[in-house]
Amino acid sequence: MNCHMDYRAPSDLLAGKVILVTGASAGIGRAVSLEYARHGATVVLVGRSVNRLKSVYDEIEAMGAPKPAIFPLNLESATVQDFASLAATIDEAFGKLDGLLHNASQLGERVNVADYDLETWASVMQVNVMAAVSLTQALLPLLQAAPNASTVFTSSSVGRRGRAGWGAYSTSKFATEGVMQILADEHRDSTLRFNSLNPGATRTDMRRAAYPDEDPAVLRTPAEIVPTYLWLMGPESLGVTGEAFDAQPPRH
Numbered sequence: 016m017n018c019h020m021d022y023r024a025p026s027d028l029l030a031g032k033v034i035l036v037t038g039a040s041a042g043i044g045r046a047v048s049l050e051y052a053r054h055g056a057t058v059v060l061v062g063r064s065v066n067r068l069k070s071v072y073d074e075i076e077a078m079g080a081p082k083p084a085i086f087p088l089n090l091e092s093a094t095v096q097d098f099a100s101l102a103a104t105i106d107e108a109f110g111k112l113d114g115l116l117h118n119a120s121q122l123g124e125r126v127n128v129a130d131y132d133l134e135t136w137a138s139v140m141q142v143n144v145m146a147a148v149s150l151t152q153a154l155l156p157l158l159q160a161a162p163n164a165s166t167v168f169t170s171s172s173v174g175r176r177g178r179a180g181w182g183a184y185s186t187s188k189f190a191t192e193g194v195m196q197i198l199a200d201e202h203r204d205s206t207l208r209f210n211s212l213n214p215g216a217t218r219t220d221m222r223r224a225a226y227p228d229e230d231p232a233v234l235r236t237p238a239e240i241v242p243t244y245l246w247l248m249g250p251e252s253l254g255v256t257g258e259a260f261d262a263q264p265p266r267h
């Protein structure tokens with residue numbers, strides 16, 4: 016298994032780096048954004064809820080890390096122009112982007128395909144796949160302007176093996192793995208790297224929605240699974256591209 020849960024990052028691992036995280040307002044994206052900042056990165060926080068983004072911003076500022084940036088965006092309704100405007104803002108402020116973590120996702124319904132509402136299916140695909148493709152397109156020039164940028168797509172165990180009742184979410188994660196592999200192949204001769212990362216069962220709102228009867232205390236917290244997120248943005252992963260990673264060993 017491709018996992019770096021025991022990785023201990025030096026405190027200056029990401030000094031001077033600019034990293035964009037989608038879904039930075041809650042759950043895993045929030046914890047990873049805080050750790051990227053703690054390790055020296057300037058983090059561009061993208062999410063829907065301005066209040067929740069502001070609370071991440073305040074926490075980063077309070078720890079004395081580089082001043083982050085907030086860019087509120089609903090990935091379900093965002094247009095190509097919205098992504099271009101995000102890219103222009105980053106270009107103006109930093110002139111490059113060293114890291115891109117596609118983390119925001121929608122769970123959709125937990126029902127069999129036969130009963131799945133197709134509008135919900137389409138919006139899950141929009142947020143989880145199309146928005147990530149469109150955002151990557153808009154940000155590619157800035158990633159290319161960085162010395163060796165890393166893009167990480169968030170996957171899931173149901174993006175690697177289909178499972179009953181996971182409909183659009185599972186389909187979107189298979190597509191995510193595909194987009195990651197295609198980009199890695201298209202940029203094999205460059206310094207850009209593209210990989211996928213499955214967080215595994217983690218104590219967040221999404222996990223609670225997917226497994227309402229589960230005791231959250233048995234799950235790892237977002238803060239505990241951060242090491243592989245750091246490893247994939249740091250110099251140890253230079254040259255690694257097109258690979259699927261896990262942030263924690265599978266639970267038995």
Ligand SMILES: NC(=O)c1ccc[n+]([C@@H]2O[C@H](COP(=O)([O-])OP(=O)(O)OC[C@H]3O[C@@H](n4cnc5c(N)ncnc54)[C@H](OP(=O)(O)O)[C@@H]3O)[C@@H](O)[C@H]2O)c1
Binds near residue numbers: 043117118215
């Ligand atoms: N938790 C797990 O056990 C688990 C397991 C496997 C994979 N994953 C994956 O890990 C990633 C993070 O999951 P999580 O558990 O941390 O989820 P979460 O707690 O539900 O957080 C999801 C984040 O995505 C953002 N988001 C959702 N819809 C959005 C939209 N339309 N536009 C912009 N932002 C949007 C949310 O922003 P707002 O709050 O601002 O709306 C929030 O910051 C996801 O890709 C998920 O599929 C999680």
